[in-house]
Amino acid sequence: ETGVTQTPRHLVMGMTNKKSLKCEQHLGHNAMYWYKQSAKKPLELMFVYSLEERVENNSVPSRFSPECPNSSHLFLHLHTLQPEDSALYLCASSQGTATGELFFGEGSRLTVL
Amino acid sequence: EDQVTQSPEALRLQEGESSSLNCSYTVSGLRGLFWYRQDPGKGPEFLFTLYSAGEEKEKERLKATLTKKESFLHITAPKPEDSATYLCAVDPYGQNFVFGPGTRLSVLP
Numbered sequence: 001e002t003g004v005t006q007t008p009r010h011l012v013m014g015m016t017n018k019k020s021l022k023c024e025q026h027l028g029h030n031a032m033y034w035y036k037q038s039a040k041k042p043l044e045l046m047f048v049y050s051l052e053e054r055v056e057n058n059s060v061p062s063r064f065s066p067e068c069p070n071s072s073h074l075f076l077h078l079h080t081l082q083p084e085d086s087a088l089y090l091c092a093s094s095q096g097t098a099t100g101e102l103f104f105g106e107g108s109r110l111t112v113l
Numbered sequence: 114e115d116q117v118t119q120s121p122e123a124l125r126l127q128e129g130e131s132s133s134l135n136c137s138y139t140v141s142g143l144r145g146l147f148w149y150r151q152d153p154g155k156g157p158e159f160l161f162t163l164y165s166a167g168e169e170k171e172k173e174r175l176k177a178t179l180t181k182k183e184s185f186l187h188i189t190a191p192k193p194e195d196s197a198t199y200l201c202a203v204d205p206y207g208q209n210f211v212f213g214p215g216t217r218l219s220v221l222p
Contacts, residue, residue, distance in 0.1 A: 002156070002158070004156075006156075040214070041214065042117070042211075042212040042213060042214045042215075043157075043200070043202075043212040045209050045210070048209065056209060088154070090156050090157070092156075097209075101147060101159050101162055102147075102157075102159070102202075102210060103159060104149075104156035104157045104158070104159075105156050106155050106156045107154070107155065107156045109154065
């Protein structure tokens with residue numbers, strides 16, 4: 001138990017579906033992140049939120065839409081995805097964006113058919 | 114450009130056979146270097162943070178060391194439960210974390 005909870009753990013969706021990934025952290029951290037992990041590739045940073053404000057958008061396609069309603073919750077809204085978007089999506093949190101370790105959730109395994 | 118490489122890509126050890134994993138980095142300024150363990154289908158689990166050359170951290174059978182250009186994760190007398198992918202990441206000043214591709218470790222009984 002890392003203090004970062006992601007749901008769902010597994011998701012299968014068609015290219016025309018709309019779905020959302022959810023992340024909740026119980027660590028009192030101020031920064032939250034979405035990472036994408038594809039096979040045999042390093043973790044790719046997608047989005048960074050600090051105190052509910054987006055501070056980084058790493059050239060991510062608009063079919064991925066993040067939302068951070070408060071410092072404990074983070075969503076990733078998905079629509080009209082492509083098969084190459086199939087990956088493990090990891091949420092992480094840290095004390096701040098400038099200091100400290102990242103604590104990761106268990107990930108959401110996404111398969112796009 | 115900040116960069117992290119890890120070697121070897123994969124390592125197979127017999128139980129009890131000690132070895133080391135390497136993480137080489139190129140950054141303009143290093144705030145910290147991190148080691149994570151990742152089991153299949155799960156998120157990375159934090160292991161160590163190293164901040165300055167010469168620093169060492171230990172946890173059970175693992176010891177992490179840091180120089181100005183690389184870090185080593187030494188595994189002493191590994192057990193099958195140490196099998197996982199080990200990720201290295203650097204925290205450069207003014208930038209977000211940069212992760213290496215990982216080393217996949219298999220420890221055979």
